[in-house]
Each structure stands twice: as C-alpha cells, then as structure tokens.
Amino acid sequence: MTTTRSGATSEPGPKSGNGRRAGSKHQLDTETSPSSKRTMKNDDMKQREIEDTIPRSYGDGKAQTSANGHKETGHGKNGGDKHIVETCYERERKGSAERGEARKGTVPSNILEKGIIYFFVRGRVGIDEPSNVDDIRRSYIVLRPLEKDAKLSESTINDAGNSRLIAIPKKIFPLSGRDRWIAFVEKSHASFGTLKHEFLSASDYTTKTAGVRHSPAATPVAEGIYAITTTGRESHLTYMITLPSHLGEVQTDLGLRENGSFIISTRNPAYEAPKGTSLPQGPDYPREAQDEFRALRWIATQPKHLDFPNTQFLLIGETGGIKKATELQKNEEGHEEPIKELEKLENEDTKRMEALQGDDSAAIFADLQARAKDFPKLQTTF
Numbered sequence: 001m002t003t004t005r006s007g008a009t010s011e012p013g014p015k016s017g018n019g020r021r022a023g024s025k026h027q028l029d030t031e032t033s034p035s036s037k038r039t040m041k042n043d044d045m046k047q048r049e050i051e052d053t054i055p056r057s058y059g060d061g062k063a064q065t066s067a068n069g070h071k072e073t074g075h076g077k078n079g080g081d082k083h084i085v086e087t088c089y090e091r092e093r094k095g096s097a098e099r100g101e102a103r104k105g106t107v108p109s110n111i112l113e114k115g116i117i118y119f120f121v122r123g124r125v126g127i128d129e130p131s132n133v134d135d136i137r138r139s140y141i142v143l144r145p146l147e148k149d150a151k152l153s154e155s156t157i158n159d160a161g162n163s164r165l166i167a168i169p170k171k172i173f174p175l176s177g178r179d180r181w182i183a184f185v186e187k188s189h190a191s192f193g194t195l196k197h198e199f200l201s202a203s204d205y206t207t208k209t210a211g212v213r214h215s216p217a218a219t220p221v222a223e224g225i226y227a228i229t230t231t232g233r234e235s236h237l238t239y240m241i242t243l244p245s246h247l248g249e250v251q252t253d254l255g256l257r258e259n260g261s262f263i264i265s266t267r268n269p270a271y272e273a274p275k276g277t278s279l280p281q282g283p284d285y286p287r288e289a290q291d292e293f294r295a296l297r298w299i300a301t302q303p304k305h306l307d308f309p310n311t312q313f314l315l316i317g318e319t320g321g322i323k324k325a326t327e328l329q330k331n332e333e334g335h336e337e338p339i340k341e342l343e344k345l346e347n348e349d350t351k352r353m354e355a356l357q358g359d360d361s362a363a364i365f366a367d368l369q370a371r372a373k374d375f376p377k378l379q380t381t382f
Contacts, residue, residue: 096158097352102151108338110230110329113303114345115145116157117226117239118364119256120200120218121171121379128202128216131382133253139168140218141183142195142368143226143306152348154355156367159192164306165199173255174262174317182267182277185311192369200368200375219376220364221250223353225345228264228303229325229338235300236318236325237262240346242353243360248380255317261325263316264301268293273312283308 107114120140123130130136143164144157165187174180187194202217224241238261241247247258267273269282270293285308293299298314305311318324326339356363358372365372 095155097152097155098146098150098157099153100147100150102149103341103344104149106336107148107341108328108335111148111338111341112228112230112235113145114148114225114227114341115143116349116367117224118142118144118220118368119222119254120220121250121254122218123216125213125215128214128376130219130379133171136171139171139173139254140186140199141166141168142199145303152345152352154352156352156356156369159369161189161191163190163192163195164188165190165195166306168315172253173260174315175255176317176319179317180314182274182312183315184279184313185283185306185309188307188309195368196370200370217375220361220378221254221380222247222256222378223360223364223367225342225349227326227338227342227345228301230300231324231327231329233300235264235302236322237264237301237315238322238325238342240322240342242346242349243364244378244380249382250379253382257321259322261318261320261322263314263318265298265314265316266301266305267312267314268297268299269312271297277312279310279312281310283311 118141120142121130121136122138122140123135124137127135127137143166144160145162145164146152164185166183167186168181168183170181187199200218203215204212205215206212222241223243224239226237226239229236229238238259240259241251241256244251247256269285270290273279283305289304289308301313305313322339322342326337326342328335328337353360353363353367356366358366359378361375361378362372364378365375
C-alpha cells in the first residue's frame with residue numbers, strides 16, 4: 001500500500017498510458033532504485049569525505065557551551081560597454097524558482113538567512129537499504145541559501161554554487177535541550193554537480209586490511225525550507241518540512257518534525273575540540289571572523305561561519321518547536337513576524353514541488369539537477 005502526499009493510502013489502481021498508476025504523480029515511494037556508483041582510485045583517496053577520518057566517538061553529545069552567504073559572483077563588462085557578462089549561474093537563474101527582491105523591505109532583520117533544506121542519510125558500509133537507525137552511518141543536511149528578499153515560483157531551484165553540506169555524526173537530530181552534539185560543514189560553496197558526484201553517489205574504495213569497501217548512495221528523507229534566525233544572544237536553525245507531506249517512521253526515528261528548530265553555536269577553533277570530536281583540520285577563518293570569538297569557546301552561529309569547510313557547530317534541541325526561534329524582536333515592531341515569512345516560503349515551496357513531474361523523489365533530485373532513477377527513493381519506512 002502506498003502513502004500519497006495527502007496522507008491517504010491507496011490500493012493499486014489502473015495504469016495510465018505511460019505505465020504509471022493513475023493518481024500516482026506525487027505518491028511516496030519506499031523502494032530503492034539502483035544507485036549511481038563511482039570508483040575511487042588510490043590517487044583519489046585524499047578526496048574522501050571527512051567522515052572517513054574522524055573518530056567513531058564523534059558527536060557523543062557531551063560538549064558543553066560556555067556562551068550562549070552566498071558566494072558572490074562578479075559582474076564584468078565586455079569591452080567597456082554596458083553589456084553585463086553573465087556567468088553560467090546567472091544565465092541559469094532566469095528560469096529558476098528563486099525570484100529576487102519580491103519581498104524587498106518586508107523580511108524581518110532577525111532572519112539572517114533563508115533557503116531550501118534537504119535531509120539525507122547514508123547507510124553503513126555495505127548497507128544500501130537501512131532497516132533501522134543503527135544501519136545508518138551518518139545523517140546530512142544540505143542548505144541551499146536564497147536571497148533574503150526572494151520568493152519561490154513553480155520551478156526547480158537554480159544552481160547558484162552556494163550549497164552547503166553539513167554532516168551530523170550522531171545520526172539522529174536533537175529533540176530537547178539535553179540533546180546537544182556537534183555537526184560540521186563538510187562542503188561549502190558547492191555546486192549541484194559537486195554534490196551529485198562527491199556526496200549523493202555511491203562509491204567503492206580499497207583499503208589495505210578489508211579490500212574493496214562499498215559506501216552506499218545517499219538516501220533522501222525530507223525536503224523543505226529553513227531560516228537561520230537570531231533572538232539576541234542565540235541563533236537558531238529552524239525548518240518546515242514540505243516533503244514528505246506526512247512524516248513516516250524514518251523521519252520520526254531520526255528526530256525530525258514537521259516544524260522544528262535547533263539552537264546553533266559555532267565552536268572557536270582556537271581552543272581544543274571536545275574529546276572525540278576533533279577534525280584533521282580546522283576552518284580557515286579570515287582574521288576578522290576569528291576575532292569575533294574573542295576569548296569565547298562558542299558564539300551564536302552566523303551564516304558566514306557555515307561558508308567555511310570544517311566549521312564545527314553545536315546543535316541543541318528545542319522542545320518548544322519553532323516558537324522561540326521566530327519571535328518578533330522588540331526593535332522589529334511594526335514589521336512582519338518571522339513566522340509569517342517562513343509560512344509564505346513553505347507554501348510557495350509546496351506549490352513548486354507539487355508542480356514538478358514525478359513522485360517526491362523525482363522532485364527532490366530534479367531540484368538538485370540529478371536523475372532520480374540513479375539514486376535511492378525518498379524513504380519513509382524501514
């Protein structure tokens with residue numbers, strides 16, 4: 001039995017002329033399709049993901065806090081005239097769902113950044129289809145920032161080369177203030193092509209002790225919109241899930257909610273990392289960014305921190321959902337509430353994803369400029 005976006009269950013019905021079940025355009029699929037595979041040569045070992053080099057104890061949730069984006073693409077002139085030389089990203093943007101300046105001057109200033117969010121998991125080595133959380137090696141977040149004053153129309157998002165890949169070594173997401181563990185930026189300023197080849201795809205690599213090992217492809221578990229907000233001393237990563245329309249067993253077990261939020265604090269790389277969480281290399285912050293930490297071990301996360309690979313930040317669960325993260329600040333009286341902006345963006349995202357051809361998996365991978373048939377289906381049940 002299949003679950004549709006409306007949450008209803010349906011028995012197999014008559015097939016349409018293209019071989020699909022009638023009414024199955026947006027139904028959720030739980031079967032796994034063959035994954036795209038890349039073979040890793042010895043010369044490529046340096047390109048392996050950070051996850052292969054960090055300790056197994058990483059993200060044990062014992063770290064303590066001691067204190068509470070977008071890559072610019074230059075414009076050029078052709079021969080001194082007024083014609084703007086467009087980059088490939090700028091040309092592509094014309095057909096994008098992102099519509100800049102559509103809400104100019106109305107977005108509250110405590111929304112530091114907003115965008116599209118994707119949640120993925122990757123099975124343990126040799127496990128292509130996880131049957132429970134223990135079979136998952138790591139969870140991931142992909143953030144694709146939008147212009148702050150943008151709205152979404154019915155289309156796929158363009159590849160702006162500004163995506164971030166964030167690894168969650170703990171596998172599950174924190175739910176309460178007692179749950180706090182470290183995540184890290186694995187890639188920043190990433191194109192969709194980079195994500196497809198270096199993250200989404202499966203890979204085979206050789207080790208001296210175990211021979212050929214198989215790292216499975218990444219499996220999508222949710223898509224939606226997000227915002228990084230500030231409430232003064234704290235920053236929050238808040239999200240609203242668009243797909244799937246009703247959360248399943250996988251999403252619940254991973255700690256995802258329809259609307260959720262985390263307090264996020266960036267670690268000062270000048271101090272030694274909490275035991276079991278150190279990375280082979282720290283972030284390469286410019287002097288002015290490093291100086292903002294002063295003598296503090298942690299500071300409220302700013303979007304610019306996430307533009308540096310190896311940035312480590314603390315995720316702390318919030319039991320109150322997104323209420324605190326979207327409160328209107330005193331100096332914002334008279335402006336639209338942050339929650340209203342998120343609701344608008346989520347409604348726009350729902351409409352554009354429903355307008356894309358295929359099921360939920362096809363919509364997600366189309367957004368990332370990848371073919372759904374090459375990767376696992378969006379998973380809702382184990």
